[in-house]
Amino acid sequence: GAGVSQSPRYKVTKRGQDVALRCDPISGHVSLYWYRQALGQGPEFLTYFNYEAQQDKSGLPNDRFSAERPEGSISTLTIQRTEQRDSAMYRCASSPPGGQRNEQYFGPGTRLTVT
């Protein structure tokens, strides 16, 4: 079946512009995570949704970062007034309900470059 998809796969933007990154989880998965991953490092937690509820946003670096999942499916991570330090790989992961809820399925990521 279809896995987690993310779009765009690559995004180049100028400093000060807003960007929206999209995540389409696996159908039926209720939990959704956003991560940021630097080269040679493990994913860094940003935020977590259970259905449409944002349960934990403690990893968002500052108030320029926000995320939503209004209908409990597709999620959008928005970065306002981008800065060069925001350049990174942004990854989304989803988890099924029930006994396998700890298994996260990752998407291919969006590579964001801020010039």
Add this chain to the structure above:
Amino acid sequence: EDQVTQSPEALRLQEGESSSLNCSYTVSGLRGLFWYRQDPGKGPEFLFTLYSAGEEKEKERLKATLTKKESFLHITAPKPEDSATYLCAVQGTSYDKVIFGPGTSLSVIP
């Protein structure tokens, strides 16, 4: 502060040469410890979840074990296709976020 460290940073093995990767963690209460495999340019791929000390899980040439402070990923008779970065992560009982370690980059030489 909860954290995860992994060692070694990189490991180079001959095909068939068994070894172990280490994951050390500090967490106030462990809900689960996870191992993932990540190939270059791709997202992490789930391997195992361990919940309590003494637990072991196996999959093909991989076996994961857990103590109260560490987890080990044992690789028996590795093949070149086992080359990847192996990530360890933990989730505490008091939160939903998952904390990843920096990973161990494994290269298996034919």
